[in-house]
Amino acid sequence: MGALDQLYQQLILEHSKAPHGKPLKADYGGESFQVNTTCGDQVRLHVTLGPGDVLEDVSWEGSGCSISQASLSVMTDLVRGKTLEEAATLSADFTELMHTRGQGFDDDAAADALGDAMAFEGVSQFPMRVKCALLGWMALKDAAAKAKAGDHTPAQIPEGWE
Amino acid sequence: MTAGTSAASAGGAASPAGSPGPLTDAEVERLRSDFPILGREVGSQPLAYLDSGATAQRPRRVIRAMAEFVERSNAGVHRGAHTLASEATEAFEGARARVARFVGAPAPEAIVFTSGTTAAVNLLTIALRNLAGGETAGPVPSSAPGLVIRPGDRIVVTEAEHHANLVPWQRLAAQLGAELAWVPVLPNGRLDLAQLDELVTERTRVLAFTHVSNVTGAVTDVQAFVRAAHQVGAIAVMDAAQSAPHLPLCLGDQPASGDVSAAAGVPLGVDFAAFGAHKMFGPGGIGALYGRPELLAALPPAFTGGGMVQAVTMRGTTYLPAPARFEAGTQPVAEAVGWAAALDYLDEDVGGMARIAEYEERLTARLLEAVAGVPGVRLLGPADQTDRLGVASLAIDGVHPHDAGQVLDAAGIAVRVGHHCAMPVHRKLGVRASTRASLAFYNTLAEIDRFGQALAQVRPYFGLTGAAGAEGE
Incomplete structure (x- = not known):
């Protein structure tokens, strides 16, 4: 399999065409707006926390490349119903996976927990695309922190973005 | 100009100056072998470098001129009396005269x-x-009152600008309480010249415009802009970053002699111009602000320190x-030497910018044809070849530019993806980002x-076929 097909795994292509987590729900406990300034990818993401700091709901709207969109979709499936602590661990593991530069990921327990998100392993061979895969995870981290802090203020949107 | 005369097509030496x-x-094909990088492979494919609009090879x-300078004559310029300092100073000032x-330009002193x-426009x-703050350097020529900007005056730019020729003017306008206006881009990617006279009011002090858009490839009608500026005493400031690698340039008022490239250019008569070496087959880290000597004489410095006192x-x-x-601090001498060598190469080894411009017309025609034939691909900018250079920024239906660039890279083809530091013109043309192929004279029809062919594979790779919107994605 060529590097291109390792990057664009079938699972990634499928998620990018029919992403999970859309549409954006109006109610939220925390909101984040993140952009990728080099290519114009953007996401607005909402999280709702339930008892025990469980991520009761994650929803988002955004546009961008297939990697960013698929990553948001897979992330949504993965973290819904998880506690903030579990989500933070997944986020750290996924970030680590992205920085393996195609050299392999030997944390089997983390790989099991990441599940479908392991399809993004090929992205690590393309340093320019790593931030695409991480866009959604950045938004999740930010929105979750706001929800935890009870900060319901709308996310700041830089001028020129919508 | 007659294409393919027998002498030229025999594959002999580049035409000498004057023919x-x-x-x-x-x-x-022969000139390509002068560029070591063009011989490399990407993945297992020969590199097709279509990103010269970002940086040229x-x-x-x-490369040799810079290495030789560093190996033999490296020293600070305009300071020290030793042999190396003297050689370095001569090389640096020689490079200024060469540029x-x-x-x-009317004189070497017109080149800073x-x-x-970017640094040139900011300077x-x-x-x-x-x-404007009251610091003076010399008398402001009566022909260019636009040099002094007061609150309520106007600075006019265009919607096609690279951020380098937009953001500094936005900032200056805000700092001085001046008003910023802009010449809009039409849906076909060209500037709306019909609005020029109305926008360039009596209060206009500056008209800043790009010679060639780095997104649409459209060539600006420089004479119309210069005329509009000078009618009201405004200064005409031109971003020549994208034109200098492709067209013969004569920035001054008089027809140039002594250089095969400049001699082929129409005198543009701009007041200031900015351009960089790395898009002109020279090194990164050096560029120039061209200014009419009498205007430069009236400007106070931007940066202060050693070497300018x-x-x-x-x-x-x-x-x-x-x-x-305007040149405070240690100067990039090896870079200046490298830039001069690039210009020698263009004039002597290639035979001048006019030859490049004519060859690139063929490349551009082929590029426009290639792009027009691919379903689901929209060209941002003029589809006709009049007054446009070899830049094709594309919106590919259903495929993000990052993904398109990745598929093309896998085929060994280097293009740029993103907004190319020109967000407003992208927004005007209805997209956030694009996939851009930009040519140079070392590119081939092949x-x-x-x-x-690779572009035609992009949408199918992502499971899309047929014309734009056919899948209802």
Whole structure:
């Protein structure tokens, strides 16, 4: 399999065409707006926390490349119903996976927990695309922190973005 | 110009000065071997470098000239009396004269070295701010009252600008309480000249415009802009970053002589211009601000420090005249040497910018044809070849530019993806980002054909076929 097909795994292509987590729900406990300034990818993401700091709901709207969109979709499936602590661990593991530069990921327990998100392993061979895969995870981290802090203020949107 | 005369197509030496005619395919093949990087592979494919609009590749002559300078003569300029310092100073000032000749400047003093195009525009806007703040350097010529900007005056730019020729003017306008207006881009990617006279009001002090858009490839009607500016005493400031690698340039008022490239250019008569070496087959880290000598003489410095002073006491400082007044600090001497070598290469080895411009017309025609033939691909910018250069920014239906660039890279084809530092023109043309192929004289028709074939594979790779919108994604 060529590097291109390792990057664009079938699972990634499928998620990018029919992403999970859309549409954006109006109610939220925390909101984040993140952009990728080099290519114009953007996401607005909402999280709702339930008892025990469980991520009761994650929803988002955004546009961008297939990697960013698929990553948001897979992330949504993965973290819904998880506690903030579990989500933070997944986020750290996924970030680590992205920085393996195609050299392999030997944390089997983390790989099991990441599940479908392991399809993004090929992205690590393309340093320019790593931030695409991480866009959604950045938004999740930010929105979750706001929800935890009870900060319901709308996310700041830089001028020129919508 | 007659294409493919027998002498030229025989594949002999590049046409000598005075007998232009487009580069032939055989000449291009030979010139390509001067660029070591063009021989490399990406993945297992030969590199097709279609990103010269971002940075151009360098011929061996440039690489060698820089290495030789560093190995033999490296020293600070304008300071020290030793042999190396003297050689370095001569090389640096020689490079200034070389750049001046190449762009048809009236004198070497019209060229201020900067770190690039962006730095050149910023230098100018900072100097203008200092002048507006009351700092003086010399008399402001009565022909150019636009040099002094007051609150309520107007600065006019265009919607097609690269951020480098937009953000500094936005900032200057905000700092001085001036009003910023812009010439809009039409849906076909060209500037709306019909609005020019109305926008350039009596209060207009500056008209800043790009010579060639780095997104649409459209060539600006410079004479119309210069005329509009000068009618109201405004200064005409041109971003030549994208034109200098493709067209013969004569920035001054008079037809140029002494340089095969500048001599082929129409005198543009702009007041200031900015351009950088790395898009002109030279090194990164050096560029120039061109200015009419009488205007540079009236501008206070932007940066101060060593190398730009006449005398310093604890009470105050007197400055050197331009261009030294604008060149504070240690100068990029090896880069200047490399830039001069690039210009020698263009004039002597290639045969001048007119030959390049004529050859690139063929490339551009092929590029426009290649792009037009691919379903679901929209060209941002003029589809006709009149007054446009070899830049094709594309919106590919259903495929993000990052994904398109990745598929093309896998085929060995280097293109740029993103907004290319020109967000407003993208927004105007209805997209956030695009996939851009940009040509240089070392590209071949065969490379463009490869690009066309790979481009046709992009949408199918992501499961899309047929015309735009057919899948209802």
